[in-house]
Amino acid sequence: MPIRPLSPVEARVLGTLMEKARTVPDSYPLTLNSVLAGCNQKTSREPLMQIAEAQAQEALDALRGLSLVIESSGGRAARYEHNFQRVYGVPEQSAVLLGLLMLRGPLTAGELRINAERWYRFADISSVEAFLDELHERSAEKGGPLVVQLARAPGAREQRWAQLLCGPVAMAQAAAECEAALPGAGEVAHLQARVEALERELGLLRETVQKLCAELGMSQGGQS
Incomplete structure (x- = not known):
């Protein structure tokens, strides 16, 4: 039941x-x-x-x-x-993953492996993924799935997993929370502007060095 x-x-x-x-x-x-x-x-x-x-x-x-x-x-x-x-009715490895998801919220397989170090040492990420897949494909006779894989958020490299012990996960809400944690459009534009400014400064410094080397009769790699 x-x-x-x-x-x-x-x-x-x-x-x-x-x-x-x-x-x-x-x-x-x-x-x-x-x-x-x-x-x-x-x-x-x-x-x-x-x-x-x-x-x-x-x-x-x-x-x-x-x-x-x-x-x-x-x-x-x-x-x-x-x-x-x-x-x-789950093995120790699966219990560790579910315990971490209950305490830390949705995590990727890589994050689960790192955070599980003090609980249980998984050999590699593939081992973590195998137990997650097993929990995801759990049969209805055993009570149904205990984890769900969330949609990949914009800019994220890996998909996160969430536990289902508290009931179905609101996919839209989970995706929105993950997206909110990413840099916003304004922040990205600000960083891009800074990069462009640094590139201009670097170009000016190169021109200055070239002029100094020419005046001193030196090559940029050392003395002529």
């Missing part, structure tokens, strides 16, 4: 648990405070979020109801760990 789409906060909480299980295993499972700190950290997150403690607890409880999170009691505070691979 397919799992309902996750909310953005649930995806951030789940992705954080998946990340910390691999990057700080000595501190795992996590307390609520650790989950909250991981969700709200300013690095390796897109978009940045400011989740309140009550929101994080609500998301953990909801994920526990979906069997995606397991709560363990011990010590002073409850601790939480993810159960992602068992519920979705």
